[in-house]
Amino acid sequence: DSGVTQTPKHLITATGQRVTLRCSPRSGDLSVYWYQQSLDQGLQFLIQYYNGEERAKGNILERFSAQQFPDLHSELNLSSLELGDSALYFCASSRAGGANTGELFFGEGSRLTVL
């Protein structure tokens, strides 16, 4: 158990809909990262937050947004969903947020299926 909690574990929805994925980081971790994993793309970095502030952005679509709240939990919002958004979405956390950060601790993921 990594200590990172993600909900929901599974989500099935239709094209055009909007969903919210939630992540609670390990106790004491200030950084939260969101990754998308699909069969053909592997693990792709989406976005990082550190203590409530956006710190780094990857190949995140404009239809996707995220935020980190004062209690350090994070939410990833996916809107106008398309079939190609079906994937595993992972949240990870780490103690700090800079280039010297150690390892990331991953949750078990939220599997999104768009029909």
Place this chain on the structure above:
Amino acid sequence: EDQVTQSPEALRLQEGESSSLNCSYTVSGLRGLFWYRQDPGKGPEFLFTLYSAGEEKEKERLKATLTKKESFLHITAPKPEDSATYLCAVRDNAGNMLTFGGGTRLMVKP
């Protein structure tokens, strides 16, 4: 842009048959190379961090090594429970996130 390439994509071994997984990387200013293990339906689990060429880390049957252009994950006398996908990732001196390779799916038959 950082690039990480892992080979082979899949590897089948008999129990006890040692082998190595390769991770080749291109990065501007390596600030860490990371190995993770991922079981089906689970999140990646951290194994090792290597920071400089020549560094080695060991854990049970796994040993990770690092050169200036690649890293190897050596698996000695593997057991079926070592079956998983092994992911390699790098962090550069400008980014805060990890860039992952495509992984090597290891299957160990009893």
